Amino acid sequence: MTIKNTSLKSRRTFFYHMFCLGSISLNGCRYRVKRQGVVPGIEVLLAKKQNLIRGKKIGLITNQTGVDRGLNNNVDLLKSTSGTQLVALFSPEHGIQGWEQAGVKVNNQSKNGRKIPVFSLYGKNMIPTPEMLSDVDLLVYDIQDVGSRYYTYLSTLKNCLKAANQNDIPFIVLDRPNPLGGLKSEGKILKQKLYSFVGPSNIPARYGLTPGELALWMKAEINLKSSLTVVQMEQWKRGYWYDDTNLEWIPPSPNMPTSKTALMYSGTCLIEGTNLSEGRGTTTPFEIVGAPWIDGRKLGKWMGKYKLPGVAFREITFIPTFSKYSKEKCHGVQLHVTNREQFKPLQTVLYLIHHIHSEYSCDFKWINPHFDHLAGSDEIRKDIQNGQKVEKIVEKWQQELEKFRRERKEFLLYP
Secondary structure (H helix, E strand, C coil): CCCCCHHHHHHHHHHHHHHCEEEEEECCCCCCCCCCCCCCHHHHHHHHHHHCCCCCEEEEEEEECEECCCCEHHHHHHCCCCCCCCEEEEEECCCCCCCCCCCCCCEEECCCCCCCEEEECCCCCCCCCCCCCCCCCEEEEEEHHHHHHHCCHHHHHHHHHHHHCCCCCCCCEECCCCCCCCCCEECCCCCCHHEEEEECCCCCEEEECCHHHHHHHHHHHCCCCEEEEEEECEECCCCCCHHHHHCCCCCCCCCCCCHHHHHHHHHHHHHEEEEEEEECCCCCCCEEEECCCHHHHHHHHHHHHHCCEEEEEEEECCCCCCCCCCCCCCEEEEEEEEHHHHHHCHHHHHHHHHHHHHHHCCCCEEEEHHHHHCCCCCHHHHHHCCCCHHHHHHHHHHHHHHHHHHHHHHHHHCC
């Protein structure tokens, strides 16, 4: 690249346009340039708060989503930071690179390209053991979440907080956006008797907290004694959807290809607790629902009659390559969000399940107790079985949802 001797204004214009393109070539090398927009916690830590990690032997809980705005990996960033020592990596479900399918147990990796031991927290051990933590004097959590209670990274966060507490190790969360924003919440509050790896905390299905805010909530829930520090993002607002952040979406798991998928997942994950396909094994997971025994044309018409806010339904036929009904032709509907501010994922999916349960009572089946664990209570399933209208089901959870919204206020870090 050659820059001619031009006016100051012309040179400024040139570099501005190169910055907007996202990269610049110098001496034959191509460098990734950090984009403007929301600044994730990893960058704030390294730019302004290195004192928190200086002289520490760090155990990093992360996966492929742990990148800065220039898509530089947090492992490499921390390794290259003077005065720190990265001694262990801990990976959630799907593995350190995020390519394992849901439910696949992952083994520890004693060797990898960076010569740092990788301990799986979704295999033989779901919580770091004292042996795993023997060389660690600081735990750092840096994973992009999807904003739904069912996602197992919440359990990994809580388990690591417990391990820090048991081993007297300070804990840092490098905060990242909630892709569904921080204003809306929906669903029943999870009952403690139904706590599981797909539901570790007394929060609704859609909770509207960042990972850092959620960690503060969990700290109070488990009475955490060891220190917890949240390195906040910069420039994030509660009303932001993920595409407002100007951050690249890194799929946090194989069936979460876009931030739109995350929105759909907050409702359609309930389909996992039935014998309907939620679209795993297709290119549009959690956007489609069906089964071999459904008439998609009729289902689409019926769902349209409910006039649900912010969503439209289209008849679809699909063949999953794996998971439920693998290699079988399924018929059903695709959900198209027409207004995400109005769209209510949980309510929409309850209408869908309620209708299919009624029209296909001989074929439809619950996968239980999984459905109850996802729904947060056995009450929703029983109400549908008893023919209770969806409006009444949703009305029942409003009071406890309002209580949650009041209680979470003391843990909010962003306007």
